[in-house]
Amino acid sequence: MTFYSPWAFLGLITIPMIIILYLLKQRHKDYTVSSLFLWEEVLKDLEANAPWQKLKKNLLMLLQIIAALLLVFALARPFLNAVGSDTPHVIVAIDTSLSMKATDVGESRFEEAKSRANKLISNLKPGTAVTLISIGKSVNIEENLSSDRARLLDKLNKLKASNSASNTEDAESLISSIVKQNAESRVVVFGDSAINISGANVEFSKISNNGDNYAVTMMSHTKTEKGITVLSRISNYSTKDVTIPVSLYVDKNVFDAKNVDIKKGETANVYWNEVLPEASLLETRIDINDSLAMDNRAWNAVNNTKKNKALLVSESNVFVEKVAGLYNGIELYKTGYESSDEWKGYDLYIFDGFLPKKIPGDGNIMVFNPNENEMFDIIETVEYPEITEMDGSIFRYVEGFDFSIGKTKTLKVPSWGREILEVNGGCAAFSGIYNNRRVMVFGFDIHNTDIPLTPAFPILMANSLDWLLPESINNAQNVYSGEGIEFNIDPKAREAFIETPSGEKIQIAPPFPVKAFDKTDEPGLYTLRQKSDEGEQQFYFTVNVPSQSESNLLQGEDLENDNTKAPEEGSQKPVNTGMNIQPLLLWLIAIVLLIEWWVYTNGV
């Protein structure tokens, strides 16, 4: 037993005080009686009825001493079995991932974790520093080395479970580094998947009741001639075979429903054919009660890609013209060097051997063999230079690519640009974002190289056009909750908003350039709205819960996609929160006082 407030034992001084008070009180007043004849009988009778009669004389005093002792013990805050109570620093880590929303333990796993953590923190020795860490998509230190119990509990209570997967690797490295700094740290993890930290004893409070769960683990679509074909993947993370009713919603209306038989631990693919090609939002739902409701729905966005308009300004460049014409998603227009004032409304301008004095006010720019201009400086012209370095995404998929240049201008890389090709003597090509517009400059005429003759040429061009005409979203159109999304805002756009599934509008631009958008905890359909002079442009993307990693609530079952690591033997042990005996003692005090009251009134 450990006493957290041993100073309370000073209260033991009350016990001799009680005895002294009784001694003072017990002075009997003399009273002469005619005879003790009857009184002796009375006392004999009393003793016969209550064998502890002699004790009884002091029963009230004894009860008061017991009550005082109990009170002193209660104030001393005794804890039974409080192992590790002397540790000066405790790291409390709480899993806030999606799987913690499962309702197979109490109200939810997360509430249970909070309640256990609350108990642990409340039962810690006063003065113990606590670092509170939440492990979700990102690992956050909610409170660092704090011994303010109220503040810690407040922070703990404010924690919310997210819809994302837990980032155990980050958590492990963060906790490891804290443990390295504070060697005497005690690590307590509340969650459903274990964490291993080398060199530290991790106490793991496993919160799982192996609840049955069914999930939509993937959703995808392809466009066919007959419309859209949708694939929904449904997983059965339970211990029995089930029939799951699955429905597909197209633009929030029911499109079709099916019953799917899935054996335990298996996954079924459900195909939906001939979905209307104009559809923009697809949603799969499974209508079944399980431990985790969040993963019973999944969304998929369909974006009708618009064709980008590109203007090739060239006297005669058949190589570029051919390749650009073949590039999917480009509607290519061609013009000569004249009438440069009218050039506007294109997504991409390709200038070959010419740059107008007045650069067009919109669209991205690709330049070959530029002349003097306002955007960047030309240094000199070199012949047969040796290529010293190739860098950048345009050289993707062309490893070992070798080419020669007959003549090129060397360029001064502006502050907004990045060199992509270096020859001896200077920069031969660079790319960069200038006034929210993507610019790629090559110092040479393509005819003065052997590049068009190599098989790598179309790849190089495709890479370049990919960079110059990006999708609105850099990564996938379907992301998981908590993941960040990088947008490529149309150069013509003046404003850009995101509309979340709950209808909230979040402005992401201006300012430019646009930062990554990470408020993606809520699953569902998000709409990117870009406003330009030409009107509003919409782009859909969806956020789904990471069901592949979070939906399997069965612990120890070797199911597909189970990313939980088996803890190394010996490194994990159950959490010891100790047993606070104070409430028990307070109850005992109440009982003793009740007995005392009863003894006093009944005079036993």
Next chain:
Amino acid sequence: MKSQLFDSDFLKKLEQLVISTKISLADGASGNRKSRAKGSSVEFSDYREYSIGDDFKRIDWNAYGRFEKLFIKLFMEEREAPIHIFLDNSKSMDWGEPNKSIASRRLAAALSYISLCSYDRVSLVCMNDVVDKFKSDLRGKNSFSQILNLMDSLEYKGTTDIFNTVSKYNLKSGKGISIVISDFFTKGNLLDMINYLQFKKQEVYICHILAPQEVEPEIGMSLRLIDIESGEFRDVTSSPALVKTYKKVYKRFITNIEDTCKGRGVNYMFMESSLPPEKMVRMVVNGS
């Protein structure tokens, strides 16, 4: 003491008592009223349990057949019976409010006076653990002053041992009446005393006098109870259980004495010291 104990009011009341009630305790040698003493005349009076020394001839065998107990028939007897009044003057009697000593002395005096007025022979014996003082064979109203003098000079001392002391008093043989006045706070055997008195052919009257504080003790706090006779003490703390047990013990005490008396055909009178003397006297005369 004299004026307090036996004032003229008290004596007047005694006179009235004698006149208004046709009191007779015993029919003395020169008395002409019917005695209540049981004898062997033809007029049947009562039954009582057989005790050693009784005449076999007087056993009622019919009653034995019915109850399987030996009973003796008593008959009205017309003959002289001297009256003995045994008064307890142990220290315990000098206690209570009103004081038991006053009540008991007034009762003894009244009984003596009535008996003297009825021309009966009166002996007054004051005793504690020994026979302290006595006046025997007093006759006539004139002797009453001797009784008053004795009582006035009576000191309360010693312990109650009246049962043994009675037997130490040399009771003259012959039928008579014995009245014992005491609080009976003694360990001695009441039955032995009754047997002795009945053996001496006495009709026994037991006057049990207790102070109201002994019937209903007023215990308000932690007390050290000190025995007035021995000086011994016991500590008690007031509690409902204590009062309850006292009442139980008190009732047992009274019932024991009462039952013993009833079993031996003895008249038992319980009196609180607050009772007026004339009422006490009536109780004795009426035998209840």
